[in-house]
Structures are given as structure tokens and as C-alpha cells.
Amino acid sequence: MNDQKRTPKDSSTGEEKKKINRRDFLQGAATAPVLGLFGYALYKQQSYEKAQKAALLNSKPVPSGLSDINVALLGVGAQGDVLLNAMLKIPGLKFRAVCDIWTDFNLKKAVNLLGKYKHTVNAYEDYREMLDKEKGLDAVVIATPDFWHAQHTIDCLKAGLHVYCEKEMSNTLEGARKMVQARNETGKLLQIGHQRRSHPKYIHCYEKVIQETKMLGRIATVSGQWNRAVQPDIGWPEKYAMPTDRLKKFGFQNMHQFRNWRWYKGLGGGPIVDLGSHQIDIYSWYLGSNPISVMASGGTDYYEPKTHEWYDTAMVVYEYDTPQGRARAFYQTQTTNSANGYFECFMGDQGTLVISEAGGRGSAYREKSAPAWDEWVQKGYISAPKVLETPAAGSVALDVRETVPADEHKIPVELYDPYHKPHLENFFNAVRGNEKLNCPAEIGYETAVAVLKVNEAIEAGRKLTFDPKEFIL
């Protein structure tokens, strides 16, 4: 472009000026390559967005030529109904039989629902009769109260069925141990209903955030909670009340206990078992180890202790020896206030992961001093950061020594199906031999060991240690 200097005279006036020459073309199109660059950048941006969308659509293709699985349901109360509704969305299932002792109410409801979907099923009050009469069953889904799980599961396994059993695996460790034994002896599958183990968001965070990238760094502390608003005791329509002698036959003193079994010793485990076990299961999964000790404070502080034998409030501290070193985990469940709902929070020296089964809740926060996460954003493991606002000056006294809040990266994976569907799908795919169980009996057992000791620790009023052998069968 030196000629610009050489030809100042010609460029301003004269004939030369009007003719279009080579130089004009070059200068006229000089900025065109920018469009090429723009196109390339746009292409890159679009492939990134596409990758993010693909990660979002986590649904697996429905395999063709499914062989039907013959299914029975044992216990169709509140949770049995939830599971049934999820199963009705899974192809390749033939419902054959339903069993529940509340024949006039829950059993009828389930049979009617199945009828609407053109499944004709046999209804049973006694599960033994069902196992005797129903030949050709492949699998059973058990959602009876916790204290029935061991007996129901063991008998079903021995009858040759694969079993999906709701958590808590059992209300006693002895029961849980016998369930694992029966599984081993029969060689059948036993999946425990900790459904977060199959939740795409939880799997994504475990595989990408925890394992592959280790973006949180060294995790030294964990916290989590399930806070629930005050709830009245569960009632029943008076005209469907069951006679006391029949209730007693099945281990319940009266209708109130039959409906609110969770709160009673010997039947359930209270909120720490009911709610906490889901989340304490995640602690062990993500930390890659079982706890070594537990301290806990709890009690029935708010509700009537006669009908709430188990603690309505529990605050728990676990210690873990993880492959990375010592970690402490706090867990709280209470039933008098719902602030902040339920979540688990893993805190490493490079970042924080907040995750919840609740839709839309899942974010990673990078510590300001940590290495950049750009690569993980590019790969679609986490979303581009949303910068958290620093409080406006003046509204809060800001201290220069305070650390700047970490950027929030949303976890780009969500579940748009019913919560329990992926876990049930995993079970049925395992029955077909196409997948491994995400929560086999031994994992359910380890979680039961960790969780049931909380109630013991509250009673003992001191720190209890776990012998590593307790987790091994």
C-alpha cells in the first residue's frame, strides 16, 4: 500500500480517479474477510449451542422389539401410585397383579387406574397368595411400609422375581442384610428405590463435575437439608377404615398408625430415614466413601410425641475419610419450616456444587482463585457463568477484604420425566439384561447403615463410630 504515498496527486483529481483499477478492487473488498471470520465464529458458537441442547435432551431412544416384562405391584399407597404412574409411561410392561391390604381403597384405586390403561390385573390382599397363583411374573415393585420390605422382598426373590424395593431398604440392618443374602442366593436383581442414582442431573454431575473434571478441587465439607413445612397427620375416609383386628394382623395398632407408620418406632424411621436417606446416599456416592463417624442432635420438639415417636428434627454431622482426605458433612431435616427446601451442597477448595432433585436447582460456583472453567463450559458440562451481583454500594456495608462472590454456572441437564421413571427404566432394562442396576442391594445396604445410625446417635447423645466392616456383608 505504499503506492498511496506515491500517488497523492492522481488520487485526488483527474481521469485516473474515475477509472476503476485493481487497487480499487482490493481496497473495496478489503474488509470482506471479516465476514468469513464472522461466519466461522458463528459456526463455532452454533455447534456449542447444539452440544448444550444435546446434553439437555437426555432421553434414550426406545429400543425396538422389546420383550414384555410381566409386572406385579406390592403396596399401592401414595408412593405405589407415583411409581405406577411413572411405569405407565414406560413401554414394554405388562401389569398382571396388584396386592395391597387396604382392599377397599388403595387396591381398588390402583386396579381402576390400570383398567383405564387397558391392563386387566388380578387383585390380592395377601401377597403370598399372589406369589402362589401368579405364574409367569418377571418382576415386582414393592412400596409397602419400611418394616415390611425385608419379608416382602425376600419372599418375592425366592419366588423367582426380580425386585424393585422402595427405600428405606429396611427399618433394621438385620432385615437389610437378609435381603442382600436372599439376592445373592437367588441370583435375581434387587434394586433399591434411591431414585437420584438414575437421575440424569445427578449422573451428569457425578461423571463430569466430580469424576472427570474434578472442578470442585478438594472437597472438605458438605452440607444438605430437607426442610419441610408443618403437615397435619395423614387421615383416611371414615367409611373405608379397616377393622382393628385386621390391622393388627399386619402389624398396625390402629388406623392412625396404619396411615402414619413413618413416625412410629418399629415401623418406619422418621424424617431422617424418610427424607435424609435419599441425600445421605448422595453424600457417600459423590465422596466415594462411607462415613467413619456420626454425631447427631434431634428430638420430637414440635409434634405430639405419642403419635410421633421418631424425631421431627435431626441435625447430623458425619466424618468421612475420602480418597482426597478428611471431609465433614452436615445434614439437617426438620418438619416445621420449608425455607430453602431440599438440596445437597459439595464444597471444594476450587468450587461449590449445589444440586437438588427439585427441577431447575443445580449450579456450580467457581472460587475466584481457582483455574478457569472455560474448557468445561465449552464442552457443555456447565453453562456459561451468570455473574452474581455484588450488593449495591451503600445498601450493605462492603468490606474490601471480603471475597467477591463466585460466578454461578448452571448445570445444563434437567429431567423432564417423572422423578422415578429413569430409576424404574434402569431396573427394567437390567431385567432385560441391557443395563447394570444403578442402586443394587449392596448400595442400598451401605446407605441404610449410614442413615439408621443417626437415630442411634441421637439416642446415645454422643459421637458413634462406624467400623468399616459394618458396611461389608
Next chain:
Amino acid sequence: MIDEKKYTKCQLNAIVLLRVLIGWHFLYEGIAKLMKSDWSAVGFLSQSKWIFSGLFKWIAANPTVLEIVNQMNIYGLILIGLGLIMGCFTRIASYAGILLILLYYFCNPPFAGLFYSIPMEGSYLIVNKNLVEAAGLLVVAATGTGKYLGLDRLISKWIKK
């Protein structure tokens, strides 16, 4: 006609750089909205504050008008962006760009005491990035660098012929 003797090469190239960068920004703003099939100015317009808010809110409340405004905005951004990058009808593109930016600016002006529910990054008082970009376009318009580096060079010669 730009007087290439009046400015040094360095000055001209700097203005071309400014022009191309602003063009890139316009082009991508337009294309990004085009690709987001559900994009609409409705959120932005209905937040409007200050003396013109009546007009902007009327647009937001009027589906047909809103649709026209949305389309004009998207294709306006794209055409202005292309014009600025390629140096094609540079002056027209610059003035159109200024007009568009001032519309954004006056829809939600960063004046003392006005707060918006759409979160804004950074801190602004009266002058915000919109206003700076508009001023940048004024420089581009005033110097007309399309005839230095850009299609305008060819266009003007054709016309003169």
C-alpha cells in the same frame, strides 16, 4: 468523498477498525435474535421508563405492531451490520444504526432514579455503552471510510462513470 490526504493512513485504518467492530456487533445481535425463534422485544419495551415509555409500551401491547418492530429490528441490525463491515452505503448504515441505538437508549435511559427489572451489567449514569456505540457510529458517518476501504469505493466510481 473522503479526502485521503486529509487523514493519515493510521487514522483511516483506526476508523475502519471501529466501523468493522461495530458492524460485527450489529450483525451478531441481529443473527442471534433471528436464530432464537421466540425472541421478542416485548420484555425490553414493556420495561420502558421516562417520557417515551407510553409509545414503547403501546408497541409492546400491540401484537401486530410488535411483530413489525421485531422484524424491522432483526433485519435492520443484520443489514446495518453487513453495511458497516463491508463499507457499503456506509453513511446510510451509520445513521440508521445511530437511530436504532438511540431508540434503545431512550426506551430505557440510564438516568438517575430510574430502575429496571432487566438486570444490567456494569454501572452507568446517563452515558452507557449504547450511547458510546452511537458516538462511534457518528465518527464513522462523518468520515465515510467506505470509500477508503469498502465497497463504497467501487460504488462511487460506478456512479461517477
